[in-house]
Amino acid sequence: MAANLPTQAQVQGGAGVTEPGISHDEHAHHDEHHEQSFLQKYIFSTDHKVIAKQFLITGIIWAIIGGTLSSLFRLQLGWPESTFEWLSPFLGKWIEAGKLNPEFYLALVTMHGTIMVFFVLTAGLSGTFSNFLIPLQIGARDMASGFMNMLSYWFFFASSVVMFVSLFLETGPASAGWTIYPPLSALPQAIPGSGAGQTFWLVSMALFIVSQLLGGVNYITTVINLRTQGMSMSKLPLTIWAFFLTAILGLLSFPVLFSAALLLIFDRSFGTSFFLSDIYIAGQALPNTGGSPILFQHLFWFLGHPEVYIVIMPAMGMVSEILATNARKPIFGYRAMIGSLLGISLLSFIVWAHHMFVTGMNPFLGSVFMFLTLIIAVPSAVKTFNWLATLWRGNIRFTSAMLFSIGFVSLFIAGGLTGIVLGNAALDIQMHNTYFVVAHFHLVMGSSAFFGLFAGVYHWFPKMFGRMLDEKLGYVHFWLTFLGVYLVFLPMHYVGIAGFPRRYYAWTGFDSFSQFADLNKFISAAAIIAFFAQFVFIFNFFYSIFRGRRATENPWNSTTLEWTTPVVPGHGNWPGAIPAVHRWPYDYSKPGAAEDFIPQHIPYSQTQSSNLPYEKEME
Amino acid sequence: MTTLGILLVLVLLLVVFGLLFRLQILTSIFSGSSTREVGVSNRVNAILFIIFLVVGGAAFAWSFVDNYDKMNPPIASVHGHATERMFWTTMIILGIVFTLTQILLFVYSYKYQHKEGRRAFFFPHNNKIEVIWTLIPAIVMAGLVFAGWKEWTRITGPAPKDAVVVEVMGKQFNWLVRYPGRDQKLGVVNYRLIDATNEFGFDLSDQNGIDDFVAPEIHVPKGHPVLLKIRSRDVLHAVYMPHFRVQMYAVPGMPTKFWFTPTMTTDEMRAQTGNPKFTYELACNQICGRGHFAMKLNIVVDEPDDYVAWFAQQKSFSAQNPDVLASFKQKSNKLVEKATTPAAAAVVPATAKASL
Numbered sequence: 001m002a003a004n005l006p007t008q009a010q011v012q013g014g015a016g017v018t019e020p021g022i023s024h025d026e027h028a029h030h031d032e033h034h035e036q037s038f039l040q041k042y043i044f045s046t047d048h049k050v051i052a053k054q055f056l057i058t059g060i061i062w063a064i065i066g067g068t069l070s071s072l073f074r075l076q077l078g079w080p081e082s083t084f085e086w087l088s089p090f091l092g093k094w095i096e097a098g099k100l101n102p103e104f105y106l107a108l109v110t111m112h113g114t115i116m117v118f119f120v121l122t123a124g125l126s127g128t129f130s131n132f133l134i135p136l137q138i139g140a141r142d143m144a145s146g147f148m149n150m151l152s153y154w155f156f157f158a159s160s161v162v163m164f165v166s167l168f169l170e171t172g173p174a175s176a177g178w179t180i181y182p183p184l185s186a187l188p189q190a191i192p193g194s195g196a197g198q199t200f201w202l203v204s205m206a207l208f209i210v211s212q213l214l215g216g217v218n219y220i221t222t223v224i225n226l227r228t229q230g231m232s233m234s235k236l237p238l239t240i241w242a243f244f245l246t247a248i249l250g251l252l253s254f255p256v257l258f259s260a261a262l263l264l265i266f267d268r269s270f271g272t273s274f275f276l277s278d279i280y281i282a283g284q285a286l287p288n289t290g291g292s293p294i295l296f297q298h299l300f301w302f303l304g305h306p307e308v309y310i311v312i313m314p315a316m317g318m319v320s321e322i323l324a325t326n327a328r329k330p331i332f333g334y335r336a337m338i339g340s341l342l343g344i345s346l347l348s349f350i351v352w353a354h355h356m357f358v359t360g361m362n363p364f365l366g367s368v369f370m371f372l373t374l375i376i377a378v379p380s381a382v383k384t385f386n387w388l389a390t391l392w393r394g395n396i397r398f399t400s401a402m403l404f405s406i407g408f409v410s411l412f413i414a415g416g417l418t419g420i421v422l423g424n425a426a427l428d429i430q431m432h433n434t435y436f437v438v439a440h441f442h443l444v445m446g447s448s449a450f451f452g453l454f455a456g457v458y459h460w461f462p463k464m465f466g467r468m469l470d471e472k473l474g475y476v477h478f479w480l481t482f483l484g485v486y487l488v489f490l491p492m493h494y495v496g497i498a499g500f501p502r503r504y505y506a507w508t509g510f511d512s513f514s515q516f517a518d519l520n521k522f523i524s525a526a527a528i529i530a531f532f533a534q535f536v537f538i539f540n541f542f543y544s545i546f547r548g549r550r551a552t553e554n555p556w557n558s559t560t561l562e563w564t565t566p567v568v569p570g571h572g573n574w575p576g577a578i579p580a581v582h583r584w585p586y587d588y589s590k591p592g593a594a595e596d597f598i599p600q601h602i603p604y605s606q607t608q609s610s611n612l613p614y615e616k617e618m619e
Numbered sequence: 620m621t622t623l624g625i626l627l628v629l630v631l632l633l634v635v636f637g638l639l640f641r642l643q644i645l646t647s648i649f650s651g652s653s654t655r656e657v658g659v660s661n662r663v664n665a666i667l668f669i670i671f672l673v674v675g676g677a678a679f680a681w682s683f684v685d686n687y688d689k690m691n692p693p694i695a696s697v698h699g700h701a702t703e704r705m706f707w708t709t710m711i712i713l714g715i716v717f718t719l720t721q722i723l724l725f726v727y728s729y730k731y732q733h734k735e736g737r738r739a740f741f742f743p744h745n746n747k748i749e750v751i752w753t754l755i756p757a758i759v760m761a762g763l764v765f766a767g768w769k770e771w772t773r774i775t776g777p778a779p780k781d782a783v784v785v786e787v788m789g790k791q792f793n794w795l796v797r798y799p800g801r802d803q804k805l806g807v808v809n810y811r812l813i814d815a816t817n818e819f820g821f822d823l824s825d826q827n828g829i830d831d832f833v834a835p836e837i838h839v840p841k842g843h844p845v846l847l848k849i850r851s852r853d854v855l856h857a858v859y860m861p862h863f864r865v866q867m868y869a870v871p872g873m874p875t876k877f878w879f880t881p882t883m884t885t886d887e888m889r890a891q892t893g894n895p896k897f898t899y900e901l902a903c904n905q906i907c908g909r910g911h912f913a914m915k916l917n918i919v920v921d922e923p924d925d926y927v928a929w930f931a932q933q934k935s936f937s938a939q940n941p942d943v944l945a946s947f948k949q950k951s952n953k954l955v956e957k958a959t960t961p962a963a964a965a966v967v968p969a970t971a972k973a974s975l
Binding site for chain 1: 724865
């Protein structure tokens with residue numbers, strides 16, 4: 001592995017890159033070492049592209065697991081009176097006399113959330129595309145540290161193994177909700193999942209955070225130091241800006257979750273009282289006093305809120321890129337797009353307590369956080385308008401990636417708007433922890449981020465595997481999913497407005513929550529169908545890796561640097577010198593140009609007919 | 620046998636899909652559409668977006684209207700009516716934005732679909748419209764924040780001095796209710812004193828607690844402010860009373876509170892909804908374990924006179940449990956242990972102050 005490291009160490013300075021001699025030498029040196037064993041090439045690889053694929057495939061496996069869990073609990077919610085004896089071959093003792101165990105129901109909800117938020121939409125999404133695209137789009141041969149990058153994946157893998165094993169524990173996996181609020185998560189007496197299951201959860205998350213930090217440091221360093229000649233920050237594709245800021249968010253917020261997890265471990269195992277106080281449980285008064293469960297919530301949401309932007313910002317970046325490419329138009333308001341990403345990143349750190357309006361926190365704090373929370377709607381609105389303006393008077397090609405990007409914008413609007421209700425403390429009194437919240441965040445961060453992920457996979461699959469995904473299957477996948485998401489989550493708002501609490505095993509015990517039995521059946525059916533529609537994608541993905549139509553170098557006529565590499569770029573990405581960059585990434589349909597796109601590495605001297613007045617000087 | 624049959628059908632279905640998929644690929648190769656950059660499917664997708672907008676929009680509107688009554692259970696508190704108005708005003712604003720942006724998104728997608736020979740309009744930015752569409756959401760937000768902030772401070776402000784005080788304590792998996800007796804003062808409780816009889820952990824050496832009584836459900840008078848004092852004795856719970864628009868966590872070690880004014884008695888609500896069994900319910904709304912979904916408490920809103928009558932009938936905890944009272948008398952006679960109880964008593968108000 002060490003032998004691979006000098007590769008990018010030598011190439012990093014922009015100056016070195018432009019001198020072809022040096023790069024070629026380096027390349028020769030590079031090839032020598034390319035006779036790698038299977039293990040080095042595909043398993044313990046330091047190549048960012050292989051690591052990206054590892055993240056992607058692990059993420060897909062997690063998504064299938066996470067989706068299966070949601071189908072299971074939607075069965076319970078849709079048909080609370082039915083027996084599920086037929087599930088007992090899979091769930092074993094968790095089916096008691098045909099009924100799903102209520103504690104296992106909570107475990108399903110908890111693990112669905114944990115898996116989807118962290119393992120799929122953080123590691124699977126940002127892990128895949130930050131790794132894949134950062135070096136390729138900024139013109140670097142690899143990440144700043146390929147070895148750390150490899151470690152990042154393997155920590156994620158270890159964390160995945162621990163979390164996966166926890167699903168099969170005797171006492172069940174963690175069951176205190178994905179937010180693991182103590183004291184419930186601290187006391188095995190309160191729920192069996194808070195025994196070994198919660199320990200595994202905490203260990204797994206600790207490993208996961210290490211993985212995120214290793215990755216994040218690498219992404220930031222790479223973007224700052226390894227940009228090719230001419231690639232100033234103001235010429236970066238919006239994808240890179242999004243990944244860069246996402247990594248910064250992760251680097252600053254994940255350690256806080258780590259500390260929260262650590263303190264919780266102390267409370268659980270070493271008798272401290274950070275989060276525990278005045279508890280009488282299972283016939284016994286505990287000795288803990290002076291702790292505050294609310295403190296945990298502050299620590300958790302200090303990560304938890306930036307986390308939702310960690311999930312959504314990479315999707316925003318990729319969608320911006322794909323919309324521009326397929327509308328054959330520059331992204332509208334490139335600088336405003338960067339500015340709004342910066343605004344969102346900054347604000348995301350000071351809105352966390354809007355998850356806590358009714359926890360007993362001082363109401364004055366609630367006022368402050370309401371104010372800050374509603375400000376964050378402004379940069380989000382700017383982004384939406386800019387996406388719409390990008391489509392306006394475009395010449396749109398509906399590739400599968402484009403469909404998912406348009407779907408992303410639609411879902412982001414639908415889910416984002418209801419955030420304005422929830423950010424209003426006075427309205428949150430009623431809406432807090434109801435299905436209105438569930439519908440809101442599943443649209444705005446769950447489904448939207450998934451759509452960003454799908455868009456990214458459809459768009460960059462040719463560069464990943466040298467083959468194309470089947471477009472027709474892509475269309476089928478998109479329409480089923482798009483329809484499915486709306487059918488699930490729009491009616492869920494009605495259930496929420498009526499005040500149905502989340503994390504309920506059944507609502508049948510309450511007269512207040514009895515009016516939507518049919519609607520809940522409908523939501524469950526739609527959710528399960530939408531889940532099965534994902535197998536169209538999974539088939540397409542694995543089939544196309546081996547049998548898909550062969551791709552060309554630049555199948556979408558895109559402007560960014562990754563499309564200047566060979567069909568299947570090797571370790572080092574460019575066989576010759578790394579191209580230098582001369583222009584911004586969105587020269588689509590420029591008046592006077594021969595083609596409807598001018599790649600970033602084409603100098604102005606070659607495009608005299610299309611240069612704008614201020615570009616003439618740079619010819 | 621049937622399972623086998625179902626499996627066989629599934630496998631055959633998959634085979635059929637697989638064959639169809641291959642067929643589709645082969646026809647697209649023969650028809651040459653696989654090499655064309657932008658084919659018929661572009662037009663199909665554009666049309667599907669318009670269909671999605673029209674049919675989907677209509678279905679949404681229909682289902683919304685159809686479910687409108689069900690999603691609006693009756694409201695029975697003063698601030699509840701105010702937040703309800705704010706909620707639907709906000710929703711109307713959001714609905715307008717939602718409709719406009721979704722229409723633009725899908726109509727643009729249809730209208731600007733690929734056409735041979737046309738070139739997209741090179742339009743990288745325009746500062747003027749960007750400033751406009753930054754300012755408009757900012758102004759709308761400012762309005763919403765201001766309205767929300769005003770309402771929020773009113774709701775969370777101090778309760779009127781004459782408010783009826785009720786204490787609710789969450790535990791796995793039910794709610795306990797306590798009223799201050801005639802002295803209108805809740806006595807000290809201490810979680811270390813909890814046992815099967817003394818579920819609240821009454822410290823009866825405190826005189827204020829002698830006339831406190833517990834109740835199986837909450838009774839409150841109509842038209843009178845009610846101050847809920849909320850605590851938990853094990854894990855987090857949340858007091859959620861959807862008809863009153865009340866929600867507040869129950870936190871072990873940190874008492875919380877919420878005050879509201881009920882506007883309709885249970886009987887009035889039964890008459891209004893035409894449901895003779897209508898009951899105001901209190902639900903737990905913070906995951907707390909196995910019985911979370913069944914942690915229910917009934918609330919009865921009485922006419923003020925009925926409330927007073929009900930209140931007068933209640934027997935204090937100490938009177939109902941003379942053994943417990945006696946054990947405290949013994950202790951205080953010993954005098955030695957005095958040190959612990961005032962300490963515990965001091966802790967509770969101190970934390971209460973810190974939290975609220």
